[in-house]
Amino acid sequence: xxxxxxxxxxxxxxxxxxxxxxxxxxxxxxxxxxxxxxxxxxxxxxxxxxxxxxxxxxxxxxxxxxxxxxxxxxxxxxxxxxxxxxxxxxxxxxxxxxxxxxxxxxxxxxxxxxxxxxxxxxxxxxxxxxxxxxxxxxxxxxxxxxxxxxxxxxxxxxxxxxxxxxxxxxxxxxxxxxxxxxxxxxxxxxxxxxxxxxxxxxxxxxxxx
Amino acid sequence: xxxxxxxxxxxxxxxxxxxxxxxxxxxxxxxxxxxxxxxxxxxxxxxxxxxxxxxxxxxxxxxxxxxxxxxxxxxxxxxxxxxxxxxxxxxxxxxxxxxxxxxxxxxxxxxxxxxxxxxxxxxxxxxxxxxxxxxxxxxxxxxxxxxxxxxxxxxxxxxxxxxxxxxxxxxxxxxxxxxxxxxxxxxxxxxxxxxxxxxxxxxxxxxxx
DNA sequence: TGTACATCAGTGAACGCGCGTTCACTGATGTAC
DNA sequence: TGTACATCAGTGAACGCGCGTTCACTGATGTAC
Numbered sequence: 498x499x500x501x502x503x504x505x506x507x508x509x510x511x512x513x514x515x516x517x518x519x520x521x522x523x524x525x526x527x528x529x530x531x532x533x534x535x536x537x538x539x540x541x542x543x544x545x546x547x548x549x550x551x552x553x554x555x556x557x558x559x560x561x562x563x564x565x566x567x568x569x570x571x572x573x574x575x576x577x578x579x580x581x582x583x584x585x586x587x588x589x590x591x592x593x594x595x596x597x598x599x600x601x602x603x604x605x606x607x608x609x610x611x612x613x614x615x616x617x618x619x620x621x622x623x624x625x626x627x628x629x630x631x632x633x634x635x636x637x638x639x640x641x642x643x644x645x646x647x648x649x650x651x652x653x654x655x656x657x658x659x660x661x662x663x664x665x666x667x668x669x670x671x672x673x674x675x676x677x678x679x680x681x682x683x684x685x686x687x688x689x690x691x692x693x694x695x696x697x698x699x700x701x702x703x704x705x706x
Numbered sequence: 707x708x709x710x711x712x713x714x715x716x717x718x719x720x721x722x723x724x725x726x727x728x729x730x731x732x733x734x735x736x737x738x739x740x741x742x743x744x745x746x747x748x749x750x751x752x753x754x755x756x757x758x759x760x761x762x763x764x765x766x767x768x769x770x771x772x773x774x775x776x777x778x779x780x781x782x783x784x785x786x787x788x789x790x791x792x793x794x795x796x797x798x799x800x801x802x803x804x805x806x807x808x809x810x811x812x813x814x815x816x817x818x819x820x821x822x823x824x825x826x827x828x829x830x831x832x833x834x835x836x837x838x839x840x841x842x843x844x845x846x847x848x849x850x851x852x853x854x855x856x857x858x859x860x861x862x863x864x865x866x867x868x869x870x871x872x873x874x875x876x877x878x879x880x881x882x883x884x885x886x887x888x889x890x891x892x893x894x895x896x897x898x899x900x901x902x903x904x905x906x907x908x909x910x911x912x913x914x915x
Numbered sequence: 916t917g918t919a920c921a922t923c924a925g926t927g928a929a930c931g932c933g934c935g936t937t938c939a940c941t942g943a944t945g946t947a948c
Numbered sequence: 949t950g951t952a953c954a955t956c957a958g959t960g961a962a963c964g965c966g967c968g969t970t971c972a973c974t975g976a977t978g979t980a981c
Binding site for chain 2: 923
Binding site: 501504505508540541543544547548 | 955956957958959960
């Protein structure tokens with residue numbers, strides 16, 4: 498039935514799930530201990546080393562999964578936009594859905610993105626960079642289709658991602674009502690950036706203020 | 707000369723400076739230990755308790771100082787804007803100056819703002835809320851003076867602060883050249899938001915995309 | 916001004932704790948013939 | 949198919965370490981008279 502390799506994968510998964518399960522508003526990855534994760538996963542501390550050389554290696558494996566989630570999220574949002582239109586609203590709705598369904602995975606990404614461990618920051622930054630690049634491509638494509646040119650598509654994409662991720666971090670621990678308000682706020686912010694970028698492209702001027 | 711009370715204040719300051727000195731890109735407040743801070747400050751670990759009930763209490767005292775720095779920063783920026791105009795550019799320049807001169811204090815604020823300790827998050831959020839409120843007031847005043855109405859001044863202010871603080875966190879460990887590029891990027895982002903908010907106020911519409 | 920007592924910042928020894936990591940091991944699973 | 953050997957995920961004992969915290973103390977500074 499369960500070959501040795503299959504069993505090993507199961508234990509590895511149990512370790513990653515155990516780590517994820519302990520993340521919360523008040524527990525960052527940095528406060529986890531190897532012994533704690535092993536305990537939660539139901540194995541001896543020493544067995545941990547059969548799967549990862551150190552705790553950070555497990556963390557980086559989780560970041561990889563976070564990257565996969567981000568790419569899925571983008572694909573999913575694109576499909577929905579193609580069907581329903583309303584790019585900003587649909588994107589924000591999709592993002593919040595993914596956030597809710599993978600709370601602790603996103604918690605890890607959102608927090609360690611500016612966290613204390615260099616390997617983490619680097620790995621997460623790479624995932625987010627990729628995300629930003631794709632978003633910038635989409636923005637340019639939309640702008641072309643609609644004949645409303647944008648200035649600095651990449652900067653627009655970065656600002657949008659920064660705002661969405663920051664509000665997302667707040668949404669994680671908000672009650673449903675606050676979460677809805679956050680969605681409205683994010684959509685407003687994204688509209689401002691988009692319209693602002695179109696306006697700057699249109700008359701190519703810096704504003705008065 | 708040095709009364710007992712004066713000496714006590716000096717030691718307290720030494721403890722806070724010791725904690726600040728150990729913060730860096732790779733050391734968050736959460737990774738400090740009481741013994742380490744006491745060692746760095748040149749006192750016995752047990753003496754720490756003459757000044758703070760626990761390490762977090764010292765951290766919150768640092769957050770208070772961060773709040774003071776933020777309020778100074780805002781006053782300073784206002785004066786310079788009154789003299790030189792160019793609100794966005796001047797504000798960003800002022801922010802970056804303060805960042806450079808109080809690197810580790812800002813590091814603490816920027817990182818613990820989304821960090822793992824609830825008392826920290828709450829205290830920093832309060833400081834930043836105050837900052838956002840003042841900025842929103844300024845934005846409304848400018849809008850009136852220039853007869854260019856803004857929509858959602860508070861949301862504009864929040865978005866601006868989020869973007870500036872996030873890029874600020876990156877600027878902390880950037881080389882001077884990157885730092886200049888970051889300034890340009892921030893200014894572009896702030897202009898987009900401002901112009902976008904003016905555009906939304908002007909025709910009161912949501913954009914096509 | 917001098918004296919007797921109170922205050923209290925700073926100390927060093929000691930504690931128990933959870934940690935990461937090493938090591939030699941066990942025994943089920945896998946492989947060669 | 950059966951047998952002998954190899955692999956290797958998981959184990960339990962043991963280690964040294966830095967930690968936060970307690971305690972009774974010391975001795976300089978401050979205060980009352």
